Amino acid sequence: VSRVAWLNRTTILFTGNEKWSLDPRVVLLNTAVTEYSIKILNVNLYDEGPYVCSILTNKKPESTKVHLIVQASIKRTDIHRWCVEAGENEAVEMNLLAANLALYSH
Structure with missing residues (x-):
């Protein structure tokens, strides 16, 4: 892998390790060489929508x-195929494994 980027709608969140987003709730997780993960703290309804790695x-x-689907009344995080649900004010992680492009959440 030579380059990686995370985007939300038309907003670039990260390119490689460089943060483009001004939102302090969005962080890049350094886990493994072939895994590119972001975490959004205190998720709110405005975070809902598509994320692309x-x-x-x-x-x-x-x-x-x-x-990402945000529901104010939910108290857990689930994944349904390529949708992630999180309750408002919860944290959500979106991970991409470069080896097989498998996306998961926790």
């Missing part, structure tokens, strides 16, 4: 998309 390898660019 794009990777540029020596072969070709690839992207994985996840849709």
